[in-house]
Amino acid sequence: MSSKQHILNSLKKVAVEPVPMPEINIVPRTEDLVGQFETNLKACAGILRREGGLEALQSFVDDLMKEGKQIISFIDGIESNREIPATPHELRDIDFAIIPGDWGVAENGAIWVCCDKLGHRITPFICENLILTIEESKIVPNMHEVSDKVSLESGNLGVYIAGPSKTADIEQALVVGAHGACSLNVYLL
Amino acid sequence: MSTTKGSQVHAHKADIFCKDETKVDWHSKALWFVREKRDRAAGSIPEWEEIRELGSQVKTHALSHLGHYLEEFEKNCLANGIQVHWARDGEEHNQIAHSILAKHKVKKLVKSKSMLTEECHMNPYLEKRGIEVIDTDLGERIIQLAEQPPSHIVLPAIHMKKEEVGELFAEKIGSEKGASDPTYLTRAARAHLREHFLTADAAMTGVNMAVASTGSIVVCTNEGNADMGVNLPKLQLHSMGIDKIVPNMDGASVLLRMLARNATGQPITTYSSFYRGPQHDGEMHVIIVDRGRTDMLKDKIIGESLKCIRCGGCLNTCPVYRRSGGHSYNYTIPGPIGIAVGAQDDDTNSIPWACTLCGSCTSVCPTKVPLDQIIFRHRRLKAESGQLPYGKSSYMPLVGKFMASETMLNCSMGVARTALRILPGSLMKPFSGAWGKYRELPAGASSSFEAWYKKNRSN
Numbered sequence: 001m002s003s004k005q006h007i008l009n010s011l012k013k014v015a016v017e018p019v020p021m022p023e024i025n026i027v028p029r030t031e032d033l034v035g036q037f038e039t040n041l042k043a044c045a046g047i048l049r050r051e052g053g054l055e056a057l058q059s060f061v062d063d064l065m066k067e068g069k070q071i072i073s074f075i076d077g078i079e080s081n082r083e084i085p086a087t088p089h090e091l092r093d094i095d096f097a098i099i100p101g102d103w104g105v106a107e108n109g110a111i112w113v114c115c116d117k118l119g120h121r122i123t124p125f126i127c128e129n130l131i132l133t134i135e136e137s138k139i140v141p142n143m144h145e146v147s148d149k150v151s152l153e154s155g156n157l158g159v160y161i162a163g164p165s166k167t168a169d170i171e172q173a174l175v176v177g178a179h180g181a182c183s184l185n186v187y188l189l
Numbered sequence: 190m191s192t193t194k195g196s197q198v199h200a201h202k203a204d205i206f207c208k209d210e211t212k213v214d215w216h217s218k219a220l221w222f223v224r225e226k227r228d229r230a231a232g233s234i235p236e237w238e239e240i241r242e243l244g245s246q247v248k249t250h251a252l253s254h255l256g257h258y259l260e261e262f263e264k265n266c267l268a269n270g271i272q273v274h275w276a277r278d279g280e281e282h283n284q285i286a287h288s289i290l291a292k293h294k295v296k297k298l299v300k301s302k303s304m305l306t307e308e309c310h311m312n313p314y315l316e317k318r319g320i321e322v323i324d325t326d327l328g329e330r331i332i333q334l335a336e337q338p339p340s341h342i343v344l345p346a347i348h349m350k351k352e353e354v355g356e357l358f359a360e361k362i363g364s365e366k367g368a369s370d371p372t373y374l375t376r377a378a379r380a381h382l383r384e385h386f387l388t389a390d391a392a393m394t395g396v397n398m399a400v401a402s403t404g405s406i407v408v409c410t411n412e413g414n415a416d417m418g419v420n421l422p423k424l425q426l427h428s429m430g431i432d433k434i435v436p437n438m439d440g441a442s443v444l445l446r447m448l449a450r451n452a453t454g455q456p457i458t459t460y461s462s463f464y465r466g467p468q469h470d471g472e473m474h475v476i477i478v479d480r481g482r483t484d485m486l487k488d489k490i491i492g493e494s495l496k497c498i499r500c501g502g503c504l505n506t507c508p509v510y511r512r513s514g515g516h517s518y519n520y521t522i523p524g525p526i527g528i529a530v531g532a533q534d535d536d537t538n539s540i541p542w543a544c545t546l547c548g549s550c551t552s553v554c555p556t557k558v559p560l561d562q563i564i565f566r567h568r569r570l571k572a573e574s575g576q577l578p579y580g581k582s583s584y585m586p587l588v589g590k591f592m593a594s595e596t597m598l599n600c601s602m603g604v605a606r607t608a609l610r611i612l613p614g615s616l617m618k619p620f621s622g623a624w625g626k627y628r629e630l631p632a633g634a635s636s637s638f639e640a641w642y643k644k645n646r647s648n
C-alpha cells in the first residue's frame with residue numbers, strides 16, 4: 001500500500017468530534033482606515049508617507065540616484081537606474097526596490113504584493129531597502145475583508161509584507177534588518 | 190534516572206538548567222515579557238475571543254475531515270505545478286527529501302525554520318550523505334553552530350546570553366572577539382548567511398498552513414529567511430505535517446490574525462508568503478508527513494493537540510517551562526505543547542509531570558488546544574500502562590489511602606503543625622523533600638482550618 005493510501009486509511013478512524021466549517025462574520029472597524037493602517041505599520045517598524053504621492057517618491061528617488069544608489073522600479077512613471085537582470089542573483093546589490101502593493105490591511109499594517117510580475121520573485125526580499133505604494137481606496141479593515149480580494153493566480157507567489165525584516169533572536173533585543181529589507185517606506189496614493 | 194536512550198527525567202534536567210540562578214531568572218522574565226506583549230496585542234482586538242473560537246472551529250473542522258482536505262490539497266497542488274509526496278514517518282520523509290536533492294546534485298541546502306525536520310532529524314541524515322545544510326533563521330543558525338537542539342519553538346536560542354552568542358560567532362563566523370551587541374551580531378550573521386543564500390542549490394522550509402482550496406502553502410517569518418532561501422535557487426522543498434491543512438483562504442486569515450499576536454505580540458509576521466507554484470523554470474515539492482499524527486487523532490483528547498499552530502504562547506506562559514528551560518523535556522518541542530505531542534515517546538515517563546495543571550497554557554492558546562486536559566490524559570495513560578515514574582508508583586497509592594482516612598490525616602496534621610512551630614527549620618527541612626529545596630517551610634498555624642471554621646463560622 002502506498003504511504004498516501006496508508007495515511008488516508010488511518011484517517012478514517014479520527015476520534016475528534018466533527019464540527020462544520022464556521023461562518024466568519026466579524027464586524028469590521030471601518031473608522032479612519034488610513035490612521036489605523038499607519039499606527040500598525042509603525043508598530044511593524046514601517047513608515048507611511050501620506051503626502052506628495054508619486055511626485056514626492058520621484059524626487060526622493062532622484063536624490064538617491066545622485067548619491068549613486070542602485071534602484072529598480074516597477075511603478076509606471078517612476079524613473080530608476082536598473083533593469084530586471086537575467087538572474088535573480090544579480091539583484092544582490094539593489095539598494096532600493098519600488099513595488100506596487102495591491103491591498104493594505106488596516107488592522108496590522110500588512111500589504112499584499114504579487115511577486116510574479118517582478119521578473120524575479122526575490123526582488124522585495126533581496127533589496128537593501130523596500131518602497132511600496134498603496135492606493136488609499138485599497139486599504140481594508142482586516143484580514144477577513146482582504147482574503148477573498150487578494151489575487152493569487154495558479155503558479156504564483158503572493159506575500160503580505162508588514163515592515164522591514166527583523167529579529168529578536170539574540171536576547172530578545174529587536175534588531176531591524178535581518179535577512180530581507182532593512183527599511184520599508186510606504187507611499188500613499 | 191538515566192535510560193537506554195540517554196534521556197533523563199525532567200526534574201534532573203531542570204536541575205542542570207537551574208544551576209545558574211541569574212540565568213534562570215533572566216529566562217523566566219524574558220519569556221514573561223513576551224507573554225505580556227501577547228496580552229496587549231490580544232487585548233487590542235475587541236473580537237479576540239471570537240476569533241479564538243473561530244480558530245478552534247476551523248482547525249477542528251479540518252482535522253475531522255482531514256482525508257478529504259488532504260486529497261483536495263494534493264489535487265490543487267498538482268494543478269498548480271507543485272509535486273506532492275507522502276511520508277508515513279521521519280525516515281521516509283528524509284529519504285524523499287534526499288532523493289529529490291540527490292537527483293538535482295544539490296551540495297548546499299538552505300533551510301528555514303521547520304520543527305518537523307527537527308522531529309525527523311533530517312539535518313544529520315542529509316549531512317551524512319554529503320549535503321551541507323545551513324539553517325538560516327538567526328536563532329536556528331546560532332544553535333546549529335553551537336551544536337545544540339532548539340530550546341523554544343519560536344525563539345530557538347532563548348537559553349543563550351548575548352555574550353555566549355558573541356563568543357560563538359567570533360569562533361565560527363569571524364566576528365569581532367568580545368563583541369556582544371545584538372545589532373552588531375545580527376549584521377554579522379546577515380552578511381554570513383547572505384553568501385550562503387547566494388550560493389545555495391536548493392531551499393527547504395516548514396509550512397505554517399496548507400490551503401486546500403487553492404493548493405498553496407503559507408510560510409511566515411520575520412527575518413525573511415524563508416523567502417530569501419526559496420527564491421534564489423531553482424529548487425524548493427516544503428515539509429508539512431498532515432495537521433497543517435486549512436480548508437480555504439478565510440480559514441487561513443483567521444489563523445494569521447492570531448499567530449504573531451500570540452507568539453510575540455506583533456500584529457502580524459513581517460512576511461506571510463503564499464506559494465501557489467514554483468518560480469518560472471523552477472521545481473516545487475511538498476512532502477506531507479504523518480509521523481504519529483494519525484495515531485494521535487484516534488484519541489479524542491490527544492487528537493486536539495493537532496489544532497496547534499506552533500505560536501509558542503503556551504511555552505511563554507508556563508511556570509514550569511520558564512524555570513526549567515527547553516532542554517529539559519527530552520523532545521524537540523518543549524513546554525506544554527511538547528508534552529502534549531511528545532509524551533508518548535518519552536522513555537523516562539516523567540514529562541507529563543513537568544506541569545502544575547494550572548491551565549494558563551490552555552487559556553492563552555489561540556486555537557483552544559485543551560493542553561491541561563491532554564497532559565492529564567497522558568498521566569492517566571502512563572498509569573494505565575504501568576509506566577508511572579518510580580516515586581509516583583511506589584508512594585502514591587499510600588498517599589491515597591492516607592488522605593482518605595480522616596483520623597489518620599487529622600492526627601498527623603496536628604503533629605506537623607506542632608513540629609513546624611517548635612522544631613528548628615533545619616531539622617524539619619529534610620521531610621519536605623524536593624519541594625523544600627528552593628523554599629522556606631511555612632510557619633505552623635496554631636489550629637487546623639476545621640477547628641477554626643467550627644469556632645468562627647459554623648453557625
Ligand code: SF4
Binds near residue numbers: 496499501503555558
Ligand atoms: S498549543 Fe496553542 S499556545 Fe501552544 S504553541 Fe500550539 S497554538 Fe500556541
